[in-house]
Amino acid sequence: MIGGVVSGWGRILAGFQPNLSIEITRECPLRCPGCYAYGDDHLGGDVVLRELADLKGQALIDGVLDVVRRHKPIHLSIVGGEPLVRFRELETLLPQLTGMGVHTQVVTSAVRPIPESWARMKRLQVCVSIDGLQPEHDARRAPATYDRILKHIKGQQITVHCTVTRQQTRPGYLREFAAFWSAQQDVKRLWFSLYTPQMGEESAERLLPEDRARVVAEITALHRDFPKLRDMGPALLQGYLNPPSAPGECIFAQTTACVSADLKTPITPCQFGGKPDCRQCGCMASAGLAAIGRHNVALGLKAGQIYWMSQRVGKQMRRLRANGRGRSTAAAVTSGAE
Numbered sequence: 012m013i014g015g016v017v018s019g020w021g022r023i024l025a026g027f028q029p030n031l032s033i034e035i036t037r038e039c040p041l042r043c044p045g046c047y048a049y050g051d052d053h054l055g056g057d058v059v060l061r062e063l064a065d066l067k068g069q070a071l072i073d074g075v076l077d078v079v080r081r082h083k084p085i086h087l088s089i090v091g092g093e094p095l096v097r098f099r100e101l102e103t104l105l106p107q108l109t110g111m112g113v114h115t116q117v118v119t120s121a122v123r124p125i126p127e128s129w130a131r132m133k134r135l136q137v138c139v140s141i142d143g144l145q146p147e148h149d150a151r152r153a154p155a156t157y158d159r160i161l162k163h164i165k166g167q168q169i170t171v172h173c174t175v176t177r178q179q180t181r182p183g184y185l186r187e188f189a190a191f192w193s194a195q196q197d198v199k200r201l202w203f204s205l206y207t208p209q210m211g212e213e214s215a216e217r218l219l220p221e222d223r224a225r226v227v228a229e230i231t232a233l234h235r236d237f238p239k240l241r242d243m244g245p246a247l248l249q250g251y252l253n254p255p256s257a258p259g260e261c262i263f264a265q266t267t268a269c270v271s272a273d274l275k276t277p278i279t280p281c282q283f284g285g286k287p288d289c290r291q292c293g294c295m296a297s298a299g300l301a302a303i304g305r306h307n308v309a310l311g312l313k314a315g316q317i318y319w320m321s322q323r324v325g326k327q328m329r330r331l332r333a334n335g336r337g338r339s340t341a342a343a344v345t346s347g348a349e
């Protein structure tokens with residue numbers, strides 16, 4: 012953990028973003044309401060994800076490895092579309108990526124079986140999106156229904172990731188959800204995010220301010236009662252009540268590069284793309300990094316203050332590198348921190 016933080020800090024000082032997110036395919040057999048990846052403005056409005064020329068086979072394998080070598084991330088998130096549409100390519104890629112020391116997360120609906128070998132792979136996390144109890148989930152996420160998920164995660168140690176929408180805010184709902192998934196032996200941990208709307212969005216998914224406060228209070232209690240919710244501590248949950256007001260204040264957005272399915276098109280300002288409403292952000296990674304940022308480090312300094320100072324150094328290093336003068340210094344900073 013400490014090694015990861017120090018190494019990530021070294022990357023920031025050297026002008027790299029320590030996190031990378033890749034939309035590995037434009038395809039997905041699901042049509043989830045509120046899916047941001049297929050939103051009209053996800054890629055800025057000129058093109059939508061389903062229109063991008065994505066890659067397959069060896070071209071995809073080589074392309075992903077090339078992006079990873081250029082970005083040098085510590086943490087890589089493979090999202091979609093549905094990554095399991097490209098499970099054959101992933102069977103080749105994942106051992107190589109994790110073998111390079113990259114902590115890799117695959118975010119999937121588990122619409123098809125998760126390959127057995129993934130269960131034993133070091134530095135790999137398989138994160139399955141499950142949005143609510145069976146009636147609501149199956150209505151939203153068929154064909155990735157509860158029955159299929161339970162079959163397809165057999166023998167794995169998955170992370171269940173639930174994005175809470177307004178449909179899931181009745182009292183006691185999340186407790187029932189946590190009890191069901193905590194009891195599954197193939198589940199290692201449970202995460203809750205909150206639905207993040209786009210600016211001006213009025214949808215059935217968007218939480219009202221009173222929902223948000225009640226949901227956070229409920230997850231706080233669940234954190235005490237369910238050990239598999241160990242990552243959802245009070246410091247992180249505080250982030251859901253006080254999100255950054257803009258992408259420029261979001262440590263997660265600033266430390267994460269996001270690339271879409273042609274492996275070229277950037278997704279900005281964060282993985283949601285478009286114009287996300289930061290004041291209603293429910294991204295767990297953003298809340299988690301904000302919690303680290305509030306942590307007192309030494310001499311009255313908070314980790315976040317050190318991060319923003321380091322980011323300024325990193326920007327300077329990037330400019331120098333672009334001018335061809337900073338390469339050796341940047342390498343020294345990065346390797347010195349590892």
Ligand code: SF4
Binds near residue numbers: 040046049092
């Ligand atoms: S599984 Fe993911 S990418 Fe596919 S429609 Fe649902 S939210 Fe969108």
Ligand code: SF4
Binds near residue numbers: 258261281288
């Ligand atoms: S992760 Fe949340 S706070 Fe950060 S830029 Fe995206 S919407 Fe804004």
